[in-house]
Amino acid sequence: MARKYIDCREFPSDMNCSVAIAADSEDELLNAAVQHAVAVHQHVDTPELREQIRELFKDGTPPLVYR
Known part of the structure; x- marks a missing residue:
């Protein structure tokens, strides 16, 4: 299976998360x-949250610098 990632830097937030x-x-x-998402961003673990997160996965690894 190919490596996948998700990057909080792609989503604006008050805390400017860089994870x-x-x-x-x-x-x-x-x-x-x-x-x-639950521990840092105070989301509730629901099936809907899990589906939304899964839809944001990208192939590869995150860039070292986000632009």
Whole structure:
């Protein structure tokens, strides 16, 4: 399976979050991203949140510098 990532820098927020998460497994990435969304951004872990997050996955690894 190809590496995938999600990058908070792509989504404006009051806290200017700079976290990017990558994993070789979509399930592993989803679990880590949901934990981050709940712990840091105060989202509630719901099936809808999980689907929204999964739709934001990108192939590869996050860029070192976000523009």
